[in-house]
Amino acid sequence: MTESNFLEEGRLLFAGPCDFFFASASSNDLPSPGAPEIAFAGRSNVGKSSLLNALTNRKSLARVSNTPGRTQQLNFFSLSKNTGDERIRLVDMPGYGYAAVGKEKIANWSKLMRDYLRGRAELARVYVLIDGRRGVKPPDEEMLDLLDQSAVSYQVILTKYDELTTIDRNRVVEATMIALAKRPAAYPEIIFTSSQSGEGIGALRESIARLLNEISA
Numbered sequence: 411m412t413e414s415n416f417l418e419e420g421r422l423l424f425a426g427p428c429d430f431f432f433a434s435a436s437s438n439d440l441p442s443p444g445a446p447e448i449a450f451a452g453r454s455n456v457g458k459s460s461l462l463n464a465l466t467n468r469k470s471l472a473r474v475s476n477t478p479g480r481t482q483q484l485n486f487f488s489l490s491k492n493t494g495d496e497r498i499r500l501v502d503m504p505g506y507g508y509a510a511v512g513k514e515k516i517a518n519w520s521k522l523m524r525d526y527l528r529g530r531a532e533l534a535r536v537y538v539l540i541d542g543r544r545g546v547k548p549p550d551e552e553m554l555d556l557l558d559q560s561a562v563s564y565q566v567i568l569t570k571y572d573e574l575t576t577i578d579r580n581r582v583v584e585a586t587m588i589a590l591a592k593r594p595a596a597y598p599e600i601i602f603t604s605s606q607s608g609e610g611i612g613a614l615r616e617s618i619a620r621l622l623n624e625i626s627a
């Protein structure tokens with residue numbers, strides 16, 4: 411497939427129905443395997459819900475993940491063609507790094523993430539969202555460590571790009587590349603997104619379409 415086709419393929423991928431279908435609070439309770447899964451991880455407030463909404467062209471898709479009781483769960487969304495065939499699943503992982511969360515919840519969160527990341531054959535990639543205004547911080551490093559240990563392929567997305575000047579952008583890109591250089595499981599390209607301006611959303615859809623093509627080849 412040519413480059414421009416992946417852009418169009420990505421647009422089409424997200425043009426069909428997208429539905430929440432499963433919330434998982436434990437790795438013993440995951441949905442039966444179906445389509446390939448793409449997970450989204452990031453600190454609380456990084457802009458994950460906004461990005462999922464922008465990606466899927468919905469106003470409140472990810473609100474379901476932010477309802478009380480669901481914030482500590484893996485929330486699964488199914489993307490299908492208009493014919494009903496399931497194409498891919500999006501997995502909204504619980505946000506981390508929120509200071510007010512108690513130790514027990516953090517332990518539950520860690521176990522759920524670890525078990526899912528290590529044990530899920532359908533998981534094709536984790537997109538790790540990092541706040542573009544802050545860059546990689548210790549809670550992000552911990553997540554990247556967990557991904558490295560789990561041997562899952564992952565790619566960094568820098569969010570809130572609209573808030574950065576060109577100088578800030580260059581600086582955060584350079585710092586992020588340095589932080590990732592020592593991490594072999596990290597995909598060597600960074601995606602920049604703004605859910606407000608829509609910048610990078612097409613590129614993210616394209617990246618997912620390309621990935622789907624790779625795993626089905």
Ligand code: GDP
Nearest residue numbers: 454455456457458459460570571573604605606
């Ligand atoms: P979550 O906790 O990771 O799901 O983050 P949310 O999507 O709820 O966003 C957290 C805050 O960041 C909200 O105040 C959003 O309005 C803001 N936000 C999210 N995405 C963007 C973005 O692309 N640009 C800007 N400027 N603000 C954003």
